[in-house]
Amino acid sequence: MAAANGEKGFQVPELEIKFTKLFINGQFVDAASGKTFETRDPRTGEVIARIAEGDKADVDLAVKAAREAFDNGPWPRMPGCARGRILHKFADLVDQHVEELAALDTVDAGKLFQMGKLMDIPGGANLLRYYAGAADKIHGETLKMSRPLQAYTLKEPVGVVGHIVPWNYPTTMFFFKVSPALAAGCTMVVKPAEQTPLSALFYAHLAKEAGIPDGVLNIVPGFGPTAGAAIASHMDIDKISFTGSTEVGRIIMQAAAMSNLKSVSLELGGKSPVIVFDDADVDMAVNLVNMATYTNKGEICVAGSRIYVQEGIYDAFVKKSVELAKKSVVGDPFNPNVNQGPQVDKDQYEKVLKYIDVGKREGATLLTGGKPCSEKGYYIEPTIFTDVKDDMSIAQEEIFGPVMSLMKFKTVEEAIQKANNTRYGLAAGVVTKNIDTMNTVSRSVRAGVIWVNCYFAFDPDAPFGGYKMSGFGKDMGIDALDKYLHTKTVVTPLYNTPWL
Numbered sequence: 001m002a003a004a005n006g007e008k009g010f011q012v013p014e015l016e017i018k019f020t021k022l023f024i025n026g027q028f029v030d031a032a033s034g035k036t037f038e039t040r041d042p043r044t045g046e047v048i049a050r051i052a053e054g055d056k057a058d059v060d061l062a063v064k065a066a067r068e069a070f071d072n073g074p075w076p077r078m079p080g081c082a083r084g085r086i087l088h089k090f091a092d093l094v095d096q097h098v099e100e101l102a103a104l105d106t107v108d109a110g111k112l113f114q115m116g117k118l119m120d121i122p123g124g125a126n127l128l129r130y131y132a133g134a135a136d137k138i139h140g141e142t143l144k145m146s147r148p149l150q151a152y153t154l155k156e157p158v159g160v161v162g163h164i165v166p167w168n169y170p171t172t173m174f175f176f177k178v179s180p181a182l183a184a185g186c187t188m189v190v191k192p193a194e195q196t197p198l199s200a201l202f203y204a205h206l207a208k209e210a211g212i213p214d215g216v217l218n219i220v221p222g223f224g225p226t227a228g229a230a231i232a233s234h235m236d237i238d239k240i241s242f243t244g245s246t247e248v249g250r251i252i253m254q255a256a257a258m259s260n261l262k263s264v265s266l267e268l269g270g271k272s273p274v275i276v277f278d279d280a281d282v283d284m285a286v287n288l289v290n291m292a293t294y295t296n297k298g299e300i301c302v303a304g305s306r307i308y309v310q311e312g313i314y315d316a317f318v319k320k321s322v323e324l325a326k327k328s329v330v331g332d333p334f335n336p337n338v339n340q341g342p343q344v345d346k347d348q349y350e351k352v353l354k355y356i357d358v359g360k361r362e363g364a365t366l367l368t369g370g371k372p373c374s375e376k377g378y379y380i381e382p383t384i385f386t387d388v389k390d391d392m393s394i395a396q397e398e399i400f401g402p403v404m405s406l407m408k409f410k411t412v413e414e415a416i417q418k419a420n421n422t423r424y425g426l427a428a429g430v431v432t433k434n435i436d437t438m439n440t441v442s443r444s445v446r447a448g449v450i451w452v453n454c455y456f457a458f459d460p461d462a463p464f465g466g467y468k469m470s471g472f473g474k475d476m477g478i479d480a481l482d483k484y485l486h487t488k489t490v491v492t493p494l495y496n497t498p499w500l
Contacts, residue, residue: 010335013113015103017049019201022058022221025065026214028201032057037223039197042110042342042349043332043377051197054220059189059230062218066160066187067236069215076157076185080136087132087182090210091125097206098122103334104198105170110342110378111296112333116171123458124175127476130460131183134481138184140488148494155485157185158263159238162231164224164252165200166243167193167344168299168400174200176475177241178217184484189218189237191228195345197221224248233259239484243267243301245398246424246469265473265483267301267465269398270426273419274304274455275409275441277432278312284453285313285431286320289404292429292455294328294382297340298402299348301470302427304455306395307406308415314408318386321406322368325382330373342378343401349378352401359385359394364405390421398424412437416444425467429455448474 020036021028029052036050054062070076075083094101102116111120140153163177170192181188192200197219204219220227228248232240232255239262242252246268256262274292276285292304309317333341343349349372356370369383380402388395388405395405409415419428419441428447432438442450448466451457458464463477474480494500 010332010337012332012334013099013103015100015107017198019198019205020049021052021201022054022062023201023204023217023219024058024062025218026208028204031055032061037194039108039195040345041107042344043107045346045377048107049198051221054191054222055226056230058220058222059227059234062189062220063160063234063236065215066189066218069213070157070159070187073187073213073215075187075213075216080138080183080185083183083185084132084135086211087128087135087179090207090212091128091132093206093210094121094125094128094203097202101171101199101202104202105196106333106341108196108198109167109170109344110333112338112341114336120169120171124171127175127179127460131179131481134180134478135183138481138485143489145491145500148497148500149491150494151489151491154488154490156488158484158486159186160236161186161188161239161241161484162234162237163188163190164228164231164240164242164244165190165192167195168296168301170196170199171203173243174203176243176480178203180480181241181484182212182216184481186239186484187216189220189231191220191222191231194221194223228252229255232256235260237262239263239265241265241473241483243475245269246471249471263483265465266471267473267475268426268469268471269424270301270303270466270470271306271396271398271422271424272302272304272427272429272447273306273308273422273445274429275415275419275431276307276309276313276317277415277430277434277437278310279433280313280431282313282316282320286317286324288429288431288453288455289321290324293404294325294340294402295456297343297380298352299344299400302449302456303400304429305399305403305405306419306422307404308409308418309406310415311408311410318367318406321404322384325368325384325404328382330379330381340382340402342374343380344378346378348400349380352380352399352403355394355397355399355401356383356403359388359392359403359405362389362392362394364388364392364394369402390418396422412440416441419445423469426470427451
């Protein structure tokens with residue numbers, strides 16, 4: 001594959017890091033301990049900035065501010081249409097800073113700058129607008145009781161929410177969580193990933209400018225075992241929403257159970273299959289699978305990392321997949337000609353290379369890639385394995401990198417069995433022209449979203465979340481709004497009523 005790291009035919013925007021402190025009760029403040037930590041540029045491994053390092057003392061302050069804002073502040077008490085107007089203003093401010101915000105996610109996470117400008121940042125603004133439109137449509141029901149009673153339900157905000165956000169999509173995941181919680185009338189404490197705190201702090205600044213009251217949105221960067229653990233176990237947080245690894249998801253559930261039994265929603269790991277049938281257009285399928293595997297350098301929970309191809313087109317599919325992977329341009333994510341940037345940090349880079357070595361040791365055949373492709377930064381070649389068995393580590397464990405495992409199948413039944421042979425159930429892809437095959441497979445595969453003849457077909461109105469060890473609870477859609485609401489039933493007696 002081509003390497004573009006040394007090319008000079010593109011311009012890197014000048015970027016000033018404006019916000020590096022915690023955001024608590026409407027103010028940027030130093031950590032109580034005075035500690036800071038480094039955030040690094042994965043293009044070079046160099047330090048971008050030092051960020052205030054929040055821990056339990058800071059989480060306590062943020063929760064106190066959020067609790068005051070919820071119990072006594074205007075946010076949950078204002079009409080939904082008023083919250084909606086503020087969220088629309090927030091979205092407009094995000095749109096006004098697209099270039100700067102995309103650049104922050106590029107230097108912090110190694111994400112493609114063009115994709116940030118076209119997709120991630122506008123997508124965050126659109127999520128705000130979607131939930132702004134829903135904020136004044138939250139209502140309960142009138143109930144038909146079996147005896148002389150008048151009853152109805154109310155939908156009420158759950159209270160103070162703790163959001164723990166991953167590093168692979170800093171903007172998208174921030175708004176997956178913050179947007180519906182704000183629309184519902186909740187207040188919150190957000191812990192961005194320690195690898196990628198920059199854009200979340202900028203969003204805090206924009207939220208204040210939009211008119212979100214002090215204490216409603218608090219941002220506490222820090223590390224999982226300190227800040228994250230303090231959020232998960234806090235006695236005055238009413239709900240946790242977490243996206244990240246299954247291992248950490250378990251820890252959060254335990255902490256929630258051992259503290260105040262706060263409700264938890266989890267979007268965890270994935271090992272998503274893409275099933276390509278003989279009747280598929282091979283060129284279309286190869287391009288779709290390439291996108292499913294290598295988008296965002298494979299650092300995406302729904303990456304199509306297990307590719308099952310029916311035997312009639314398998315050989316042609318493998319040949320064309322290797323050819324396409326070799327054409328991929330790996331390099332500086334500010335370069336508009338680059339297809340794949342660096343892994344987020346040194347730890348993730350080394351983890352991916354370790355899995356590639358494991359794949360070779362376990363007997364899979366490496367067809368292309370598998371090596372670092374730069375002396376500086378965390379770049380890895382797009383990698384393809386064949387002769388992969390279902391019980392191999394690279395077929396069972398989430399790699400979170402640019403690694404494709406290609407496997408052959410004969411029948412529809414075999415494809416379904418193989419697709420379901422995983423502890424995960426986040427997403428799946430089906431490529432076929434046969435509607436009967438599509439219906440059978442999409443109803444048989446145990447996953448939270450099935451994309452047919454497409455992939456990454458996200459939309460604000462489409463709920464997203466997993467089965468099995470990929471977690472529970474939905475992001476996006478009205479389902480996401482519901483998880484930040486309690487249902488309360490109110491009953492009063494009826495006297496001398498002519499009807500029930």
